Amino acid sequence: MAGKWYHLAKAEYRIQTSRFGSKTKSILGLLFGIGVVWAFIASPTIMSVLFQDVLGVSDQMLILGMPGLMRAGLMLIWFVILFVPLSNSLKEIKIGQWEILLSNNVKTRDMLVGSFLGKLPINGILVLFAAPMLLAPFVSVMQVSLIGQILMYSEILIITLSTVWLSNLLSVAIQSKLGESPRGKDLANALAILLGFIVVLPLVGLQLAAGVVADILGLNIFLAMPFTWSADLLTGCAIIFNGVGYAVQMNTVLTLDFAVVLLLQSAFIVVVLAIGISTADRLFTLGAGARTESVVSSGKSNVLLRGLRHVIPGSFGILLVTAMKDFGRKAQNLSRLSIMVVMAVVAPILLSIRGGYMPSEVDLRSILVMMGLAFAILGGVSFGGVGFLDSKDQLWMIKTAPRGTQRFMLAKVAQAFLFIMPVVVLSSTLVAILFNLSVGELAIIIPILLGASFGSSLVGIGVSANNPTYEDTKSEAFKSNASRTMAITIACFAFYQVADLLMGIMGFGALPALISESDLLYLTFIFAPLPIVGVLMVIMGSRSLSLRE
Amino acid sequence: MTTNNISIKTDALTKHFGSLQAVKNLDLEIQVGTRFGFLGPNGAGKTTTVRMLSGLLKPTSGQARVCGMDILTQQDQVKALTGLLPETPGLYSKLSALEFLEFIGSLNGVDERGLYRRIDSLLDILGLEGRQDNYLESYSSGMKQKVLIAATLLHEPQLVFLDEPTSRLDPSASSLVKDLILALARETGTTFFLCTHQTALAEDVCNMIGLLIDGRLVATGSPEDIVESYGGTNLEEAYLNLVGGRVDSEKLLTWRS
Numbered sequence: 001m002a003g004k005w006y007h008l009a010k011a012e013y014r015i016q017t018s019r020f021g022s023k024t025k026s027i028l029g030l031l032f033g034i035g036v037v038w039a040f041i042a043s044p045t046i047m048s049v050l051f052q053d054v055l056g057v058s059d060q061m062l063i064l065g066m067p068g069l070m071r072a073g074l075m076l077i078w079f080v081i082l083f084v085p086l087s088n089s090l091k092e093i094k095i096g097q098w099e100i101l102l103s104n105n106v107k108t109r110d111m112l113v114g115s116f117l118g119k120l121p122i123n124g125i126l127v128l129f130a131a132p133m134l135l136a137p138f139v140s141v142m143q144v145s146l147i148g149q150i151l152m153y154s155e156i157l158i159i160t161l162s163t164v165w166l167s168n169l170l171s172v173a174i175q176s177k178l179g180e181s182p183r184g185k186d187l188a189n190a191l192a193i194l195l196g197f198i199v200v201l202p203l204v205g206l207q208l209a210a211g212v213v214a215d216i217l218g219l220n221i222f223l224a225m226p227f228t229w230s231a232d233l234l235t236g237c238a239i240i241f242n243g244v245g246y247a248v249q250m251n252t253v254l255t256l257d258f259a260v261v262l263l264l265q266s267a268f269i270v271v272v273l274a275i276g277i278s279t280a281d282r283l284f285t286l287g288a289g290a291r292t293e294s295v296v297s298s299g300k301s302n303v304l305l306r307g308l309r310h311v312i313p314g315s316f317g318i319l320l321v322t323a324m325k326d327f328g329r330k331a332q333n334l335s336r337l338s339i340m341v342v343m344a345v346v347a348p349i350l351l352s353i354r355g356g357y358m359p360s361e362v363d364l365r366s367i368l369v370m371m372g373l374a375f376a377i378l379g380g381v382s383f384g385g386v387g388f389l390d391s392k393d394q395l396w397m398i399k400t401a402p403r404g405t406q407r408f409m410l411a412k413v414a415q416a417f418l419f420i421m422p423v424v425v426l427s428s429t430l431v432a433i434l435f436n437l438s439v440g441e442l443a444i445i446i447p448i449l450l451g452a453s454f455g456s457s458l459v460g461i462g463v464s465a466n467n468p469t470y471e472d473t474k475s476e477a478f479k480s481n482a483s484r485t486m487a488i489t490i491a492c493f494a495f496y497q498v499a500d501l502l503m504g505i506m507g508f509g510a511l512p513a514l515i516s517e518s519d520l521l522y523l524t525f526i527f528a529p530l531p532i533v534g535v536l537m538v539i540m541g542s543r544s545l546s547l548r549e
Numbered sequence: 550m551t552t553n554n555i556s557i558k559t560d561a562l563t564k565h566f567g568s569l570q571a572v573k574n575l576d577l578e579i580q581v582g583t584r585f586g587f588l589g590p591n592g593a594g595k596t597t598t599v600r601m602l603s604g605l606l607k608p609t610s611g612q613a614r615v616c617g618m619d620i621l622t623q624q625d626q627v628k629a630l631t632g633l634l635p636e637t638p639g640l641y642s643k644l645s646a647l648e649f650l651e652f653i654g655s656l657n658g659v660d661e662r663g664l665y666r667r668i669d670s671l672l673d674i675l676g677l678e679g680r681q682d683n684y685l686e687s688y689s690s691g692m693k694q695k696v697l698i699a700a701t702l703l704h705e706p707q708l709v710f711l712d713e714p715t716s717r718l719d720p721s722a723s724s725l726v727k728d729l730i731l732a733l734a735r736e737t738g739t740t741f742f743l744c745t746h747q748t749a750l751a752e753d754v755c756n757m758i759g760l761l762i763d764g765r766l767v768a769t770g771s772p773e774d775i776v777e778s779y780g781g782t783n784l785e786e787a788y789l790n791l792v793g794g795r796v797d798s799e800k801l802l803t804w805r806s
Contacts, residue, residue: 182642182686295687298645315655318664322644322652329643329684393639397700399605400633401656402625408656548607548624 004106005114012118035128043132048140059141070231073134078227081163083195089171090192109280131156138238148241159230162269169276190331197339229265319411336382343374344427359435375453376493380485383416384460405545416457424449455530460485462537465545492529556581556740562611571597573764582738586755594764595744599710603633632706642686646696657704671699690717708740727754748785
């Protein structure tokens with residue numbers, strides 16, 4: 001009789017392949033076949049044409065840059081595989097599901113093994129399609145033999161699977177500690193957001209300053225990271241099995257000896273597997289019920305909220321203060337605001353690194369555009385979605401009050417403004433210090449960025465009010481709102497650039513040139529569309545929210 | 550504000566969701582001060598009816614007046630005169646009970662001085678006075694339900710819609726809510742419209758019953774009238790006779806063979 005892990009693996013496999021329906025086996029077989037052709041025949045040819053003929057990168061440059069680029073690529077793959085599933089699983093705590101399994105005498109170890117094996121076919125196919133994008137340029141330029149290629153793809157598969165295993169293990173440990181209470185869910189969401197940011201930040205870094213990131217990864221400190229070992233093993237394989245007669249001492253390319261790297265990589269896999277199997281049953285314990293959970297009390301309102309109540313008396317003052325308390329006490333909202341501060345500061349820094357400028361050499365216009373872009377992208381997702389309403393159930397309560405939705409919308413708009421103000425002031429001040437801006441320049445950038453971030457928040461609120469049908473962050477309606485918010489904010493921010501391009505094509509290039517000459521005109525055209533569209537979206541959202549179904 | 554002492558009057562009230570007919574030609578008249586129990590199986594259309602009558606859903610056809618107000622044209626007035634306890638609670642987990650009730654009170658425009666007096670009284674009556682400053686995330690489902698009941702009554706509505714008010718409550722809390730309903734109806738003339746599956750609750754609290762099956766109102770009358778008309782010794786048996794759902798005891802164990 002098959003073990004319980006087998007039934008769990010089967011269930012997980014069915015979940016993973018549910019979109020294919022009854023044709024799962026044929027579709028997976030077909031995908032595998034296409035993947036093999038893609039990995040071993042198509043991608044080396046395509047990448048060779050792309051790098052050599054289109055981008056004009058010489059073979060010599062690719063070979064010399066291989067160790068650094070391999071580390072950067074593997075770091076990205078590792079971060080995506082480790083943190084994205086972890087982040088996704090934290091958004092959907094499955095304690096209830098585990099309770100059912102445990103009551104059927106299933107061990108946590110079986111759950112870990114079953115879930116891992118069930119995801120294996122899909123993960124394998126993903127590796128087959130994604131890995132060639134990293135490996136093919138080097139395989140092509142070094143003319144790596146078939147055995148070498150098989151070894152390289154196997155290495156990628158092994159590091160992927162061990163990372164997926166590690167991700168599952170961490171997910172089980174964190175979920176069981178946080179539990180399924182609203183507080184646990186909030187903390188899990190906050191953590192999921194931060195993990196998502198950890199994945200995105202190196203990606204942004206690689207896009208804007210790949211050379212700098214590769215140089216940083218060449219530092220000895222990164223020899224402690226498992227992705228460095230995998231990258232060095234891949235580089236080693238490409239050199240050993242190269243078909244161009246490239247002969248080089250391995251220790252002049254890799255910091256550590258090839259055998260040491262192989263040993264470290266193997267030890268990592270064995271340790272991760274052993275930890276998972278030996279500790280799984282101890283990691284997961286059912287949490288306490290509502291009565292025995294730690295209880296947090298509201299306490300006295302802080303001086304700012306008391307001041308606000310004093311300035312805005314009456315029922316709207318109460319509404320605004322309670323909306324601020326609810327938003328400010330959620331860890332997930334605070335993590336979004338923290339990311340906003342970090343991204344607004346990091347964006348102009350990456351720009352100066354990419355351009356090779358000293359911070360004092362970067363012009364104010366570029367700083368404003370980079371910071372504004374960060375605020376535009378993040379403002380909408382911070383104050384829309386669950387920052388606006390937790391779920392549709394809350395909406396019924398708000399709708400039962402006369403003019404409840406309009407008053408609620410007004411309170412949420414005011415709340416967004418009050419939260420965004422310190423975020424903008426803090427990040428602008430940090431940037432002013434880093435880029436040696438004067439107090440006068442600081443006084444100019446704060447209101448402009450406030451306009452961008454508040455405008456973006458209004459777009460987020462408006463979009464959520466137009467479609468408040470989500471139950472949680474995993475729902476399709478929620479994802480659709482987030483994409484719509486992002487698309488509208490970026491379109492508003494890029495409005496001037498697109499208009500500039502179109503006017504140039506149509507022969508009206510003189511007007512954009514005139515606008516571009518004046519800082520005032522240029523910044524107005526860049527930053528004004530977002531708050532204007534934001535206000536319109538809020539008005540539309542408020543009307544839509546008030547309508548009866 | 551009522552018309553001829555009538556709290557709710559519906560005329561061929563109908564609601565479709567696409568091809569699904571949730572409520573069909575509902576004709577209902579409920580007097581002020583009535584404790585009306587709206588019974589029916591899952592998916593019968595009870596919640597849809599309540600949402601239409603409280604101004605949240607637009608009927609596909611038909612008319613209704615609630616507390617003398619037309620639900621089609623005077624929805625804000627309807628909302629001001631009614632209170633709704635929804636079936637699924639949409640509480641704010643990071644607010645305390647006190648803060649949540651402040652929020653609901655201010656949404657309904659309750660005067661600030663009166664608001665805190667009412668909140669204190671309601672929390673005291675519902676036995677939550679010691680926990681009023683704790684975040685709602687730490688409340689049990691029964692305690693959350695009590696907070697929602699307080700939120701529903703906070704603006705002293707003339708008509709209260711309660712969707713499964715005691716489903717998450719333990720027997721003592723359930724008894725407390727029943728007494729609260731009876732006292733409010735008796736002392737203030739408040740009309741109650743209870744949606745429930747619990748026939749015992751309806752029998753204990755309500756003086757008028759409506760039975761909805763597949764969106765159609767199939768029976769109305771006092772609990773005694775219903776029992777007399779459809780047989781049985783109590784409302785549950787009469788309900789089962791009407792709705793069906795009895796399974797032969799031998800059949801119940803056939804899955805074991």
